[in-house]
Amino acid sequence: MAPSITSIAEEDQSVSWSLQSFAVSNDFRSPGPANLLLDRANSEFGIIYQTAPGIATMAQFPDTDEPVYFQVSRALCVMMQHLQLNLVFTTADYAAEFLQLLGRLATKVGNSYFEIYEAPSNAALSRADFSMEKQGFTNQITQTWMAIPYADTTEWARIYQTGKCSDFTIIAGSRVFPVHRVLLSSRSQYFDAVCDGRFTETEQRSIKLPENENIIAIMLQEIYEVYNTTTGSIFTGFALGREIEKDRVINDLLALFIACDKYNLESIKQRVAAAIIDRLPFIHDSLSIVDLAGCLYDENYPKIDRGLRKATIKLLQARLPAIMEDEDAWKEFSDNKVVLKAFHAYQCEITDSEFSTGVHTPPATPTKNMPSVDPNVLEVVFGSLLIKPWYPSFYPEELVGRRVERLYVCQWCFKYSKELMGFLGHLKACPLGKTPPPGVNVYTNDNYSLYEIDGEKHKLYAQNLCLFAKLFLDTKSVFYDVTTFLYYLLVAHSPTPGISHTNLGKDRTDREEIGAQGQVVGFFSKEKMSWDNNNLACILVFPPWQKQGLGQILMGASYEMSGREGRLGGPEKPLSDLGRLAYTHYWSATLARTILSCPSKKILTVLDLRDKTYIVPEDIIATLQAMDVLDHRKRGSAEAVINKAKVRAWAESNKVDLKGRPVDPEAFVMREVSRNGSEES
Known part of the structure; x- marks a missing residue:
């Protein structure tokens, strides 16, 4: 096993970077x-796709079914003779971080042939015939693309294989392992005491261990740095294996972790923990995940777990819908009180985290609980409306200065200027003044339309939209790298208040002055590929149009689209306090309509509500508890039942329109959606 790198990530997290695309020659x-994805235990990198929340699938060449991966160990690197791997990262920071780590790993494993080449330009890299070989950068060392280090190359590995000069014996089961005291003593305090103490085993130069002989064999292979399939490559030896084989490997790794903890092999224990965590996304069987959690939360499992428990609870969170569908997995999960308690604690942790990066719909005016960060734009003129920002944004200092008294923003394209005359001139010539917003119309009713824009295709528009939105959001962080997001613009046909066309100061709402496309009054964004299957990343209704129920329209649209795509998801979590209030209102009203629209005799389960609303089960349960409509009495296998009378009373007291919905399902425009989530008309 090659040296691992653990300092670049939390113990309970694997190390990965998002790619916009990749190509092999x-x-x-x-x-x-x-x-x-980085296989930390083996210094290998593999390319994976996400097929569902928390589920990873290895990318393979379509003609050979071989995995797409590469190694840093030995003499392998990204650029090889007559073969190159082109990686297009979603951000420049990701690319820089990856290259830095690649260099560190290559140096650590003694890869003297490691080199980094940069493409002459992005345009050159995107050409189908682009070749580093033609640029004269081909590595002249003949190297193998799919090499796996089955051959043991370290001196200790060769000595272990031959048993030469052994001076101590370890017995496990029916096997006898000749070993070397000098190596064991240097790796473990336990074996140091046994080999150089005053024990019977010291005199006999032999010790019998109670563990399974296969686990001891793997442990000794790790000590001697002998390659083995248990801790070997994720990408060739695990990701493409059958579920039963994955179960065996994970069980062996868990037993190996316990053995390393018992025998004070801390460095190996750390690598084994990383090996388990990095393999978790490739375990697809729900029952296997629940079994794993049960093992880790057994009272006999080591207390210092190197992040294993938290990583597994995170996986349970991501896979909960699939676990609920699996009768055996759900029963085992719900019967394990220790795991349930840990799961609940994690839910509370992500809900109460002060580093909330979730959904925000700001109030009409800042409250005393909001951060005391002074805006760098004191006033913003949006078309003809004067608005006071609440938070600083990241407009370029070279264009607007470090602090600007008044910034003018176009109500159609969101371009900005600090000069009034330049702004007025732009309004007269703005190409979007008499056309709909860019992108694709996905929803239209009498009052509103929804347009989808791809951040990659309409990069400048999306960047300007995000810069404007940041004036009213305290946590939005994606401004310039918008290529991995889709944006859904809410367009009001007759907004109140309206925006006059070019004559500042008036408040006209006639169709000509508003513009042919209406007015963008808010938006929500979502990632094209979300690991957690989120259907919404950020949401904002612009301040002049808040308190009109438009946030509910955006939330309703996000769930309606999830239903049409057949994907169960929700907003990015953890939610902020404001986001939690807004979503609780939406979830409560939606559940009330759904429950009260069903026949009085019909029994509804959480899964029934999930299938009708596409709200994830944990949000359904939390919302019903917040509504106080559950009666805690046992009925069949259920611990609590929904009291419809309480639901009706809640709806009446909160003035919920039981017949109306935030969005009209019939008003959505059907269209094809490409694999990466971009627009196709």
């Missing part, structure tokens, strides 16, 4: 976005 180009 001129033979294979990815059909869409992917992720680049």
